Amino acid sequence: MPAERRMPTTESAELIELTREIVAKELLPRVAEAERNAAFPREVFRLLGRAGLLGLAYPEEVGGGGQPYEVYLQVLEEIGAVWASVAVGVSVHTLSCFPVFTFGSDAQKERLPDMLGGDLLGGYALSETQAGSDAAALTTRAARDGDGYVVNGSKAWITHGGEADFYALFARTGDSGARGISAFLLDGEMPGLSAGRPEEKMGLTGSTTAPLHLDGVRVGRDRLLGEEGAGFSVAMAALDSGRLGIAACAVGLAQGALDHAISYAKEREQFGSKIIEFQGLGFLLADMAAAVESARATYLEAARRRDAGLPYARQASIAKLVATDAAMKVTTDAVQVLGGNGYTKDFPVERFMREAKVMQIFEGTNQIQRLVIARNLARS
The missing domain is CATH 1.20.140.10 (Butyryl-CoA Dehydrogenase, subunit A, domain 3)
Structure with a gap:
């Protein structure tokens, strides 16, 4: 019995029908085996991107769907009713694009069409072993080095860790506390950036969750998202x-x-x-x-x-x-x-x-x- 929805426009109602069709034909036949084998469904995200479902909450001029958040969330719910790992992945990807869209430079925003179109999958690298609920306590440090930074530290519980093509990463550039944190846009295969062994979870096994290790990762100042110290x-x-x-x-x-x-x-x-x-x-x-x-x-x-x-x-x-x-x-x-x-x-x-x-x-x-x-x- 699918959810009864009162969508704001004819276009948004059609989006729900499109989502249900994709979920029934493409996701439902795959979910049981993928979850049983802890197989990361990268091709599913590409499929959703090609269908225009990865960037619904962002404007059309940057490659998004130009839909209100209430529409995006109901599409996400339809995916979650069949495959929670994929729905969570779409949510995390949308979250990872947010700092780029909202605080990124013009050059950084040029990557948004590939992000929202599914060619690039995102991760959100905030949590650390000792800084989960207390995110302001993170210790990963980005030290100034010439016209850029050198990043050292580790992140924990990163959805798409080791699978993502880019990460919105948060690191300390100043003193302790929230005001000393900055945000950066990192590529998934930068030298010195590696993923640890994926966590063996009781659920969402089709969604890879892994630690990230940053060992002397060099990033230019052009990778800073927003102002230095504004990352929190x-x-x-x-x-x-x-x-x-x-x-x-x-x-x-x-x-x-x-x-x-x-x-x-x-x-x-x-x-x-x-x-x-x-x-x-x-x-x-x-x-x-x-x-x-x-x-x-x-x-x-x-x-x-x-x-x-x-x-x-x-x-x-x-x-x-x-x-x-x-x-x-x-x-x-x-x-x-x-x-x-x-x-x-x-x-x-x-x-x-x-x-x-x-x-x-x-x-x-x-x-x-x-x-x-x-x-x-x-x-x-």
């Missing part, structure tokens, strides 16, 4: 949008789990009746549907504020918190609906449950989201 502001501005991306991925994942649970409940018989007819299970499905639709409404409200140019940081954190908690609950309940079958790998709901867990963690843990929301309320 660059990172946080991007993350507000990125949290909406993860919210949409989570809602898509929950919708996919709900769809499978409903389909199973309509077919499975016990005591001479379809199990969906039993009140206990029917009410469980009703709560799952309410959680999915409530989470969708929450991220759409935040996206519409963003599209209108209104402050939306608090609403983005609320959307990320609500949507990812809902995804964890809905996917767990979907396993319960399928009973013993739900606990086997013959059905995808066990994978959905494993994938939902990390969505409560990345792009800022849900505990951090509560902190962001509370601080915003205190200032209001």
Whole structure:
């Protein structure tokens, strides 16, 4: 049962139909094997780029789709309903393009058409082993060297680590704290830049997550994104949008789990009746549907504020918190609906449950989201 959508334009409605067609024909047949084998689906991102789905949130003049964020997020949700690894990858790629589009020089922006068209895949290199929730504590350093910098350090938990063609990288150019951080645009194969062994994760196995090591990486001053020392502001501005991306991925994942649970409940018989007819299970499905639709409404409200140019940081954190908690609950309940079958790998709901867990963690843990929301309320 696909989500019922009220799209703002005829063009955006057609985009949803295009996405559903691509998801059904190109993604669905590949997802189970790719996730089982932890195979990174690079060709899928090229396919989505050629279809115009990687740059929807960016203007047409830089190679994007010129769509409002509420449209981009609903496309992302449609992908997430079938293949969460790809949806998260699209969200991270969109996040990685944000510093280039928003703070990049004219020369840097000339690369946007290749980025948004799928020829170049991005990574967002902010987190470090000791600087996850406390991003301002990062220690990777970019030391001045002539007319450029030499970068040394390590990054952790980098989506597309070792797979990306470019990285938005954050490194310390000054003293401790947020004001000493700068942002850089790095190519994926620069001398001295390498990826470590990919993490062996409980879910999202089709999405490569790996550490990055920077050993004397030389970057010119022309690689600086924005002003020196302004990197933390660059990172946080991007993350507000990125949290909406993860919210949409989570809602898509929950919708996919709900769809499978409903389909199973309509077919499975016990005591001479379809199990969906039993009140206990029917009410469980009703709560799952309410959680999915409530989470969708929450991220759409935040996206519409963003599209209108209104402050939306608090609403983005609320959307990320609500949507990812809902995804964890809905996917767990979907396993319960399928009973013993739900606990086997013959059905995808066990994978959905494993994938939902990390969505409560990345792009800022849900505990951090509560902190962001509370601080915003205190200032209001």
